Amino acid sequence: MKVTPHVAQNTSGRRSAIDGRTTRHGGYVASQRIRKRIEEAFGWIKTVAGQDKTKFRGRDRVGWAFTFAAAAYNLVRLPKLMTETG
Structure with a gap:
């Protein structure tokens, strides 16, 4: 399918699986910014x-607990999000 995954590039001096052909595009930078936001959650x-x-x-109970925790995270983040937009 000729698709490159947008995993994090290793910049610590070792060889990285992601080279400049992927990182030079603006979509890669946006992808990494969104990935960080998701990983924080x-x-x-x-x-x-x-x-x-x-x-x-x-599955049902674990799924319910995860949904409840995600809703709590959204409530914790809500004041910060409201000050950014308004």
Whole structure:
């Protein structure tokens, strides 16, 4: 399909799987910015909301707990988002 995944480029001096052909496009930069935003949410859900090791069994209950934690994250972020826009 000739698609390159937008994984993070290794810039610490080692060889990276992502070269300049991918990173030179503006879409790569935007993709990495959005990826960071998503990773922050998952990190918060795992550490603060306690979803690193769930207390529930079964897909329905675990899914409900994750949805509840994601809603809590949205409520925590809401004041900051409102000051940015308004």
